[in-house]
Structure formats: C-alpha cells, structure tokens
Amino acid sequence: MLHRLEAGDVDALHRTRVASRRLREVLPVLQLESDVADKMIRRLRKVTERLGPVRELDVMALLLHELHGSGRYSPPAIARVSAAIEDRRVEAREKLAAKLSVVGLQRIATKLERVASHLKSEDEAPKESRQSARALRWAIEARCGHRATRLRDAIEDAGAVYLPDRLHLVRIALKKLRYALELAAEADGVKRDRDVTTLRRAQDALGRLHDLQVLINHVRDLQARTPPDGSGWRELDALIEALEDMCRGLHGRYMRQRSAVLTIAERHIASPARRPAARRAG
Numbered sequence: 227m228l229h230r231l232e233a234g235d236v237d238a239l240h241r242t243r244v245a246s247r248r249l250r251e252v253l254p255v256l257q258l259e260s261d262v263a264d265k266m267i268r269r270l271r272k273v274t275e276r277l278g279p280v281r282e283l284d285v286m287a288l289l290l291h292e293l294h295g296s297g298r299y300s301p302p303a304i305a306r307v308s309a310a311i312e313d314r315r316v317e318a319r320e321k322l323a324a325k326l327s328v329v330g331l332q333r334i335a336t337k338l339e340r341v342a343s344h345l346k347s348e349d350e351a352p353k354e355s356r357q358s359a360r361a362l363r364w365a366i367e368a369r370c371g372h373r374a375t376r377l378r379d380a381i382e383d384a385g386a387v388y389l390p391d392r393l394h395l396v397r398i399a400l401k402k403l404r405y406a407l408e409l410a411a412e413a414d415g416v417k418r419d420r421d422v423t424t425l426r427r428a429q430d431a432l433g434r435l436h437d438l439q440v441l442i443n444h445v446r447d448l449q450a451r452t453p454p455d456g457s458g459w460r461e462l463d464a465l466i467e468a469l470e471d472m473c474r475g476l477h478g479r480y481m482r483q484r485s486a487v488l489t490i491a492e493r494h495i496a497s498p499a500r501r502p503a504a505r506r507a508g
Contacts, residue, residue, distance in 0.1 A: 227230055227242045227245070228241045228242070228328050228331055228332060228335070229328075230330070231328060233381060233481075234311065234319065234327040236284045236288075239277055239280060239281055240281055240284070240286065242273070242277060242331070243273070243274055243277040243278070243281055244271045244500070246273040246274045246485075247401075247405065248278070248405055249270050249338065250267050250270050250271060250274070250361060251369075251402070251405045251406060251409060252409055253266055253267055253270075254267070254369070254453060255365040255366050255369060255409070256341075256345060256367075257345065257358050257361060257362070258341065258345075260496050262341070263357045263402055266334075266337065266338070266446055266472070270327075270333055270334070272305075272398055273314065273331065273334070276322060276325050276326045277326070278316045279321075279322075279324070280315070280318045280322050280393055282440060283315040283318055284315065284441075285309060285437050286311045286440065286441055287308065287311055287312065287315060287435070289437055289438070290304055290307060290308045290311065290441070291308075293295055294308075297464055298468075299464075299468060300461040300464060300465060303457070303458070303461040303462050303464070303465045303505070304443075304460060304465070305466070306448065306458065306462070307441075307444065307445055307448060307462075308445065311444060312446050314349075316480075327354045356438060357386060357402055362413055363413060363414070366406065366409055366410045366413055367410070367423050369406050369409075370403070370407060370410055370494045371494055371501070372492040373402045373403040373406045373494075374398045374403055374490070374492070374493075374494035374495045375495050376402065377396070377399040377402075377487070377491045378404050378491040378495065379399075379494065380392070380395045380398075380399040381396055381399075381487065381488055381491070382483065383395070384396050386481065388473070388474065388477045390435075390439045390473075393432055393435065393436070393477070393480070394432075394436050395438060396432060396434060397429060399430035400429040400432065400487070401429055402490070403425060403494070404422055404425040404426060405428060407419075407421055407422050407425070407494075408422055408458070409437075415507055421490045421493075421494075424487065424490060425487065425490065427483060428483040428484075428486075428487050429478060431476050431479045431480045431483065432476075432480055435439055435473050435476040435477060436478070437468050437474070438472055438473050441469060442466055442469050442473070445469070446466060447464060449462040449463065449466070461483050
C-alpha cells in the first residue's frame with residue numbers, strides 16, 4: 227500500500243492503518259524476544275495514531291458525499307460542512323507528511339520482513355516447529371480470553387443508555403476481540419466462524435454510530451461560528467437532528483445484538499481457564 231499511500235490514496239491509508247492494528251495483535255504472540263516485539267509494537271502504534279486524524283476526516287468526507295447523494299438533506303448545509311472538512315483534511319495531511327514519511331514506513335516493513343524470515347528459519351526444525359505451534363496456540367487462546375474480558379467489561383460499563391464515549395470503547399474492544407479470533411482461526415487453519423461474523427456486525431453498527439457522532443461534533447463546531455438568526459444556522463440545526471436520529475437507530479440495532487456479543491465474550495473468557503498452559507502463556 228505504501229506507494230499508493232504516498233500518492234494520497236484514501237483506501238491505501240485505511241488499509242495501512244488496519245494492517246498496523248493487525249500487526250500489533252499478532253506480534254505479542256510470536257516467539258520473539260520481548261524487547262524486539264515491544265519496539266515494533268511501539269512503532270506500529272505511532273503509525274496507527276498518526277494515520278488516525280486523516281482517516282477520520284476521510285471518513286467524514288465520504289459520509290457527507292453519501293448524505294448529499296441521498297437527496298434528503300439540505301444541499302447548502304452539506305456543502306458548508308464539506309468545505310470545512312476539506313480544509314481540515316488538507317491541514318491534517320500536511321501534518322501527517324511532516325510526522326510520518328513513507329521512507330520511515332518502508333523501514334518498518336523491512337524490519338518486519340526480517341522478523342518473518344527469522345521465525346521461518348526457526349520453524350524449519352520439526353521439533354522446534356511443534357513446540358512453537360503449541361506455544362502459539364496457548365498464547366492466542368489466552369489473548370482471546372483477555373480480549374473477551376475487556377469486551378464484557380466495556381459492554382457492562384456502557385449499559386443500555388446512549389453514551390457515545392462508552393460505546394466507542396465497546397467498539398474498540400469488539401475490534402480487538404475480532405482480530406484475536408481471526409488470528410486464532412488462521413493459526414488453526416480453519417475458516418472464520420459465526421462469532422467473528424456476529425462481532426463484525428456489531429462493530430459495523432457502532433463504527434457507523436461513531437462516525438455520525440464525530441460528524442455531529444464537526445457540524446456543531448461550524449454552527450457555533452454561524453449567526454443564529456439566519457437560514458444557515460437553521461439548516462445546520464436540522465442536519466444535526468437528522469444525524470442524531472440516525473445515531474439512535476444504530477444504538478437500537480446494537481442493543482439487539484448486545485446479548486449475542488456478550489454470549490461470545492463469556493464463552494471465550496471461560497475457554498482459557500480450562501487450560502493451565504494457556505493461563506501460563508497469558
């Protein structure tokens with residue numbers, strides 16, 4: 227993705243950020259020296275964080291394009307918000323270019339390739355390969371249990387009331403458990419199961435809700451700089467109300483999925499406890 231990222235490709239930036247998150251999930255369970263893994267994870271976390279502001283504004287631009295295409299919202303209001311978002315996107319990309327160069331990302335990729343080659347050479351010995359596979363499965367199972375506990379706690383903290391900040395934490399916990407379960411499926415050589423599908427659907431609902439909530443904040447910021455006695459202020463107010471209605475609908479969708487997600491979390495919390503080796507690996 228790096229050559230496309232340098233060219234400003236929106237999809238490449240998104241895929242690079244997702245890859246940095248997935249790599250942060252897999253590195254802790256590999257048979258690496260702790261200082262090597264920790265250093266790579268810190269670098270990847272910086273990549274994730276620095277790409278975040280640009281990705282968020284890219285999502286806002288795509289969402290506004292979608293709202294405009296529906297024809298159900300005030301074109302002048304959408305145009306004003308889109309212009310404000312575009313100004314911020316330009317500024318965010320300039321900051322990103324100053325803080326995160328493609329050359330720096332290529333260095334990280336090269337180091338990851340060296341790590342992969344080292345692990346491959348160790349796995350060529352049959353005995354070491356079997357031991358490594360067992361340790362990997364134990365570590366992944368323990369990690370799934372840890373991620374499931376975090377998800378259960380986040381869901382319980384969020385409760386049934388619409389609280390955007392707490393629901394955002396549920397979304398993050400959902401994503402991390404889903405990545406861990408996908409990693410487990412890949413390590414076992416099986417297809418992704420229904421648990422992953424259920425988690426992804428709930429994550430999608432909360433992700434959409436979060437995007438709308440962020441957009442609402444941008445619209446409110448623009449509205450605060452708009453004279454309250456004009457039609458522009460009222461159009462922005464109507465847009466905010468429409469977006470809030472969409473958020474409430476998505477929250478209802480999440481609440482219908484909540485019990486199924488909790489069941490998955492409880493099942494994976496219980497799983498590592500039955501294996502002492504997995505508990506030690508954790």
